[in-house]
Amino acid sequence: MMKRALICGVSGQDGAYLAKLLLEKGYEVYGGSRDAQMSSFTNLKRLGIDKQVKLLSISINDFRSVLQTILKVRPDELYNLAGQSSVSLSFEQPVETLESISVGTLNLLEAIRFSNLPIRFYNAGSSECFGDTGSMAADEMTPFRPRSPYGVAKAAAFWQVANYREAYRLHASTGILFNHESPLRPERFxxxxxxxxxxxxxxxxxxxxxxxxxxxxxDWGWAPDYVMAMWLMLQQEQADDYVIATGExxxxxxxxxxxxxxxxxxxxxxxxxxxxxxxxxxxxxxHADSAKARLHLGWRASHNxxxxxxxxxxxxxxxxxxxxxxxxx
The missing domain is CATH 3.90.25.10 (UDP-galactose 4-epimerase, domain 1)
Incomplete structure (x- = not known):
């Protein structure tokens, strides 16, 4: 049967490339946005896939909206790429940043648990969680010392995912992604x-x-490489967390x-x-060490x-x- 995926934050850079990847792999793809009727979905149009993605409105800060969407779509895989995504803006909007990332992730996890559906969950983590590690390459065991409201919010979401994976046996993974770019980046980056x-x-x-x-x-990489890593995480028998980076x-x-x-x-x-x-x-x-992703996912960056x-x-x-x-x- 055709797999069904729900991407929260489908209008962003990663969401658009992920939607394209999943469509190429034969998925039925649902894309969530806070207001699907008003959003332009420019990135989906640039990739020529806006007509193939089933668009819907979902507010991940609203538990009822999240639960209703999950019960309606009943996805096999759910990718959480939503939330305030700018480190600079997080200093100006710390509350919005924390709520959209931390509370939003918690609502998705709790809705999956409540639905009792066998959903595999991907959470977009960030290298900003590590803070400044100097010349040491950060891996999955490196302690978090975030230096921005964005990093703090992503760190909280990371531990929420880890807790739900351990406490409720959810197939929930976080990709701790270092910087990754593409032509779909807006100029505020x-x-x-x-x-x-x-x-x-x-x-x-x-x-x-x-x-x-x-x-x-x-450490700058190519965004389409990184969405492949997201997909690979949800194909593993056991959920886990992975650092994703070029190593340069x-x-x-x-x-x-x-x-x-x-x-x-x-x-x-x-x-x-x-x-x-x-x-x-x-x-x-x-600096990053993505040896675990190479070993367990067979993933490595193809562009520097x-x-x-x-x-x-x-x-x-x-x-x-x-x-x-x-x-x-």
Whole structure:
């Protein structure tokens, strides 16, 4: 029989790529959004799958909404990718961040338990839970010391999943994902902000790109690789938690240089750092050890930071050309 999946947060980057992957694997895919009638689902349209995903409204902060949706859809797999997703914004909206991530995850877990359906559950964790580990590569046994409201919320959700897995024997797993990017990232994320600005400047824009701390270092991967890891977790006989990353760490200034090199520019002539944009607390370096995922899931990243930059720049250049053609027409 055709498997049925419910993706909460289907309109985001990961939700769209996951929906595409599951459709390719023959799933019947339901996509949840807070207001499916008003949402544009731009990412699903960009991937050409908006007509194939069955869209519905679900508020994961509302237990009744969650339970009704689960009983209606009766999914074999449920992927929780919903909630406030910006680390920077979490400093401005800490309550919304905690509620949408922590309370939302708890509602999903409790609704699965209450429904008594054999649902396999994936929770989107984050490397932000680890905080600053220095040069040490974080794995599944590394203690959490989050340095943002977003990281705190993701840490709480992680332990909720672990508790329901142990206490109620739910097949519930968390993917502790390090940074992963794609052309579907909105410009409020620094990687897409850099790519978009570099492409505009290359076309003649006189703007300067103003950023915060460009000496931070992160492990950047390719989002479609990471949604494959999500799916693999739910195919295992035993639920568990996994760190998902490339294993390569680069400074943001290196990311910037590769982007500007890709469009034939010297980044130092167009970019400067403004200390007023620094976060109240931040992670200086992020290093990862995803050996467990390689061993148990057979998963490894197929793209590094340079690959990610190249694909993002190519897509942005293409989009700008299409916009220019529309203006001329």
């Amino acid at each position: 620094v990687t897409q902000k850099i790519v978009a600005a570099a492409c505009r400047i290359a076309k003649g824009s006189p703007e300067k790109l103003v950023l915060g701390n460009i000496d931070i270092a992160r 760490t680069n400074k943001l200034r290196d990311f910037i240089q590769v982007v500007f090199d890709s469009v034939g520019l010297n980044w130092k002539e167009h970019v400067y750092s403004d200390q007023s944009l620094f976060r109240p607390t931040d992670i200086i370096e992020g 930071m340079e690959d990610v930059v190249r694909m993002m720049v190519q897509e942005k250049v293409k989009a700008l050309k299409e916009q220019s053609v529309k203006v001329i027409l």
